[in-house]
Amino acid sequence: MSTHGWCRVSRWSAPGRVNLIGEHVDYAQGLCLPFALAERTVVEAAVRSDGRFTARSDAEGGGVDLALDDVGPGSPAGWAGYAAGVLWALRDAGHPVGGMDLTVTATVPLGAGLSSSAALECAVAVAADELFGLGLPRDELARACVRAENEVVGAATGGMDQAAALLCTAGHALLLDTRDGSTRQVPFAPADDGLAVLVIDTRVRHDLADGQYGARRAAVEKASAALGMPSLRDATPADLEGLDADLLPRARHIVSEIARVGEVVALLDAGRLRDIGPLLDASHASLARDYAVSCAELDLAVQVARDAGALGARMTGGGFGGSAIALVPVERIDAVTDAVRAAFARAGLTAPEVRTAEPSAGAGRDD
Structure with a gap:
């Protein structure tokens, strides 16, 4: 003080x-x-x-x-x-x-x-x-x-x-x-399972106030209105079939992503952290294809991390740049990190910053 x-x-x-x-x-x-x-x-x-x-x-x-x-x-x-x-x-x-x-x-x-x-x-x-x-x-x-x-x-x-x-x-x-x-x-301590979450900062900067984020939100709200629902929370894949072509993929991401969260939580509650990798992969595919909020650098980081031994990887955050995460066995941390950096160098991209994420405490007094 x-x-x-x-x-x-x-x-x-x-x-x-x-x-x-x-x-x-x-x-x-x-x-x-x-x-x-x-x-x-x-x-x-x-x-x-x-x-x-x-x-x-x-x-x-x-x-x-x-x-x-x-x-x-x-x-x-x-x-x-x-x-x-x-x-x-x-x-x-x-x-x-x-x-x-x-x-x-x-x-x-x-x-x-x-x-x-x-x-x-x-x-x-x-x-x-x-x-x-x-x-x-x-x-x-x-x-x-x-x-x-x-x-x-x-x-x-x-x-x-x-x-x-x-x-x-x-x-x-x-x-x-x-x-x-x-x-x-929800208990989440990767180190206890011999795992780590790597955060791969692509160094591509984004601004959520630039309109792209708002456009996605508006599409979701328009889709729920078209279905006569207050939100897409309880929508099923079958409910989405009649949506316009411009709204369908956005709504499909929301519905499938909510379901994936439930599956990940069930696996964590069962002590099966190593089994969540495919769900992380599916989340990234949905964000990249249906929601169109990924970018070339995020896609590269995710794919290379998987190829180098990650159990699963996905972009995280609002998208259009920013970071990806990868669930990695601790013995593969260096290999994944080196592979991602080498891939970015070959592509002529700014070197990414890679760090380990440790689940930590929330806001509070510092002195």
């Missing part, structure tokens, strides 16, 4: 996340299975008495200094909107939130599909909750973070990333039912 002028400055942090399976279904009332990463975004925060919000980041150029009353949809633009938007959402919900000074440092890679945005939002949320004595439950903090991203930043994301950053526990994946908000901690 340190001091900043006359204000007391403290530290909070929130993790990035990997979604083991259940991609692009959080806005369709589906099931997701993320786990938190060891990489975290840290905020040093202090209360201001003048109703202003300031923020600076070691990873982003520039900073912001504006009145809290000026925060709202579209303001501030850029990365600071994720942080300031949380304060706006809490205030809009009637909570007594005032001005804040914020300094951000992060080890969650930006744009890598590991939810650096939600890590920032959730670190700010737990800081504000404590600094202003709100005492809010984590699910309410998560809703504020989602509103920040949807309404202030303008990215039409669901709630999986924020729930993961706030609710995950070490050694577990979080089964999140986005229809009713219920959660369950």
